[in-house]
Amino acid sequence: MTGNSGKPRLIQSIVFASILVLLFILVCRLFAPFFSILLWAILLYILLKPLHQRCTARFDRNTLKGKVGCNVWAVIFSISTVFLILVPVSFVIFQFYRQVMELINQILDYLGSHSFNSNNILEDISRVIREFSSEQIVISADELRSNIQDYLTMGLQKLPKLSVDVAHSVGTFIAGLVLMVFSLFFFFIDGDYLSKLALRIIPIRKEYIKALVLKFKEIARRLVLGYIMVALAEAVTAFIIFSVFRVSGSLVFAVMVFFVSFIPMAGPFLIWFPLGLLRILDGNAGNGILLMIISGAFISSIENFLRPIILGDRIQLHPLIIFFAILGGIFAFGFNGLILGPMVVILFLTVFDLFLTEYKLE
Secondary structure: OHHHHHHHHHHHHHHHHHHHHHHHHHHHHHHHHHHHHHHHHHHHHHHHHHHHHHHHOOOOOOOHHHHHHHHHHHHHHHHHHHHHHHHHHHHHHHHHHHHHHHHHHHHHHHHHHOHHHHHHHHHHHHHHHHHHOOOOOOOOHHHHHHHHHHHHHHHHHHHHHHHHHHHHHHHHHHHHHHHHHHHHHHHHHHHHHHHHHHHOOOOOOHHHHHHHHHHHHHHHHHHHHHHHHHHHHHHHHHHHHHHHOOOOOHHHHHHHHHHHOOOOOOOOHHHHHHHHHHHHHOOOHHHHHHHHHHHHHHOHHHHHHHHHHHHOOOOOOOHHHHHHHHHHHHHHHHHHHHHHHHHHHHHHHHHHHHHHHHOOOO
């Protein structure tokens, strides 16, 4: 009797599990277009939750007055958070586009009108390329000039199409911000309930789920503060220094500093050193050397000062692994990979440790 009843139960379990997996895939498909919005809304909610809890601690959610007060604070936090993102990002996008156009035109004018000086610089670059490649790559100054002018001219020709793409992206960005405000509002109102609802689908022990949730929150805070905010601080500092030294396209190079700051060892050095070197080669040695010294002291030192304070020993992962996790994350998830890449690696190692503990394999 037991054997006969076990087979239908097994078939029923398989069918039920298949339906569950199918529905889970469909749910993921439904939420896929809003993945980026939900990801950054969750990260912002995790970062701002302690402050939000302090502001709403005096309200009793069981009373009408308390519910209204919590809703008001949720609206304030949601709108102000997105507003604080929208204003600087809009400014950066507008100024970045304008400075890119100005920088391209300045380079083209320089190559055309300062033939003697530019030819000396291009000769130096040609010689460095030739010596660095052990005579395997031989390219003359005239060829370098021609290639640079061709690429810049092609870039200018593509700018009208780029403007249309930028306008489309801005519209998408604004729509995303509206949805982010909507998501943040409900996270601040029902964040605990929604998190418990999402965690119910994970079929592991409660203490392991608690450990994973704590690790996720810690990683989110540390990655955003320890990597993105440090990179942002370096970019802002670079923008100020480049502007003081009247570097053309200071915002463009500052944005480049933001992205290269994730590269171990080198980081912002990859931007400010060539800028200083170009000034030296252009005959302004004192200004170029001073630019290098100040940039090294105030831009590159930010990482060495702030990141250990923010991260401490909480993210016990080698910088090289973090770098490739970020790089792989960008290839896999786009801009979201800045967070998702390291997060996936660290969560994998956490789950692996829990697995070893559960089955006593250590």
